[in-house]
Amino acid sequence: xxxxxxxxxxxxxxxxxxxxxxxxxxxxxxxxxxxxxxxxxxxxxxxxxxxxxxxxxxxxxxxxxxxxxxxxxxxxxxxxxxxxxxxxxxxxxxxxxxxxxxxxxxxxxxxxxxxxxxxxxxxxxxxxxxxxxxxxxxxxxxxxxxxxxxxxxxxxxxxxxxxxxxxxxxxxxxxxxxxxxxxxxxxxxxxxxxxxxxxxxxxxxxxxxxxxxxxxxxxxxxxxxxxxxxxxxxxxxxxxxxxxxxxxxxxxxxxxxxxxxxxxxxxxxx
Numbered sequence: 001x002x003x004x005x006x007x008x009x010x011x012x013x014x015x016x017x018x019x020x021x022x023x024x025x026x027x028x029x030x031x032x033x034x035x036x037x038x039x040x041x042x043x044x045x046x047x048x049x050x051x052x053x054x055x056x057x058x059x060x061x062x063x064x065x066x067x068x069x070x071x072x073x074x075x076x077x078x079x080x081x082x083x084x085x086x087x088x089x090x091x092x093x094x095x096x097x098x099x100x101x102x103x104x105x106x107x108x109x110x111x112x113x114x115x116x117x118x119x120x121x122x123x124x125x126x127x128x129x130x131x132x133x134x135x136x137x138x139x140x141x142x143x144x145x146x147x148x149x150x151x152x153x154x155x156x157x158x159x160x161x162x163x164x165x166x167x168x169x170x171x172x173x174x175x176x177x178x179x180x181x182x183x184x185x186x187x188x189x190x191x192x193x194x195x196x197x198x199x200x201x202x203x204x205x206x207x208x209x210x211x212x213x214x215x216x217x218x219x220x221x222x223x224x225x226x227x228x229x230x231x232x233x234x235x236x237x238x239x240x241x242x243x244x245x246x247x248x249x250x251x252x253x254x255x256x257x258x259x260x261x262x263x264x265x266x267x268x269x270x
Contacts, residue, residue, distance in 0.1 A: 002237050009237060012123040014131055015190045016229025016243075019199050021138040022183045024222025025145045027204035028214065029152055030180060036201040037087060038075070038177075041094040042184045043196040045071035047101030050118045050193060060118055061133060061185055064193070068181035071097060076177055080170075121192035121244035123236055130189045137186040144179050145218075148172050153214070191244035198244065199225060202251040209255075209262040228254065 003009060030039055049063030056063070071093055078089040117125055145152075151172035180200075187196045203225040207217050232247035239246075 002234050008124050008126065009233065011126045011128070011131060012190070012233045012237075012243065013230060015126055015134055016199075016233060017226055018131065018134040018138050019187055019190060020222050020225035020229055022134070022141050022187070023199055023203055023225040024218045025138075025141040026179055026183050027200050027221050027225070028207075028217045029145070029176060030201055031204040031208050032214075033152065033176065035176075035180065036197060036205070037090055038072075039180055039184060039200050040197045041075075041090045041097075042068050042071060042181050043188070043193045044094050045097040046185065046188065046193050047098060047119070048104055050188075051101055051104045061188070064118075064188060065182065065185045067097070068185055069178060072177040072181050076174060117192075118188055119192050119194050120242045121188070121190050121195065123190075123233065123243050126189055130186075134186045134190075137182050141179055141183065144175060148175055152176060191247060192242065195244035195248055198248040198251045199229070202248075202255055203228060206251070206255045206258045209258050210265065224254070 004013075030036060046064035046067045049065075049067035050060055053060040053063045075086075075089055075093055078084055078093075079086050084092075183200055184193075184196045187199055191199050204217070204221045207220045207224060212220065228247060228250050232243050232250055235241070235246040235250070236243040
């Protein structure tokens with residue numbers, strides 16, 4: 001039986017609800033703009049930062065954010081040169097970041113339990129600071145979505161037309177990449193760097209199967225992420241597993257069910 005009075009359970013529940021806000025706002029854009037692979041790569045790209053955080057005596061979120069934004073900056077520059085396929089660029093940078101992290105952890109620094117926790121997530125290790133950082137990221141995501149919604153929507157469908165209409169596509173794209181990087185960093189403590197997509201992408205992709213309009217997608221994604229997150233916290237505490245893996249399994253099951261139901265529902269309503 002889950003003890004809801006336990007401080008770590010309360011922090012875990014608050015954290016997943018705050019992450020649900022980010023998933024509802026940014027997760028929808030991640031799916032619409034075809035950025036799930038980028039989001040996963042950003043999580044992996046934080047690995048070197050997580051390794052050096054302890055030995056350097058700096059917050060893991062800070063080094064992870066530097067790696068995430070650096071990864072996004074290099075990727076954005078490569079994509080704008082149009083000399084390499086975007087997915088290929090992401091794959092190359094992902095492998096490079098993972099290799100650097102492995103070298104640092106095995107030959108330069110001693111990788112302790114702290115790095116393992118940040119790679120796979122933990123309920124017990126969540127602190128009030130983690131909650132404040134996630135709340136700040138959720139507020140920033142909401143602000144960005146309000147002010148950049150038109151630009152993100154326009155560039156998602158036709159970049160050339162958006163530019164001709166006066167939309168500053170470069171600035172909007174960079175803002176989205178930075179917002180996703182920040183979201184990944186604040187999600188690391190709860191679900192782990194390797195599983196951030198289960199909260200930032202999978203629920204939004206599940207809702208997208210039913211093809212609702214944008215606002216309904218965002219609200220439905222928030223609700224689904226919140227429900228799956230709370231269930232994952234309960235499962236993680238009950239069976240003594242990480243919340244990230246628990247959420248990954250739940251998300252995969254729900255997505256599979258939705259994929260089976262969505263086509264039939266469309267035929268009925270057509």
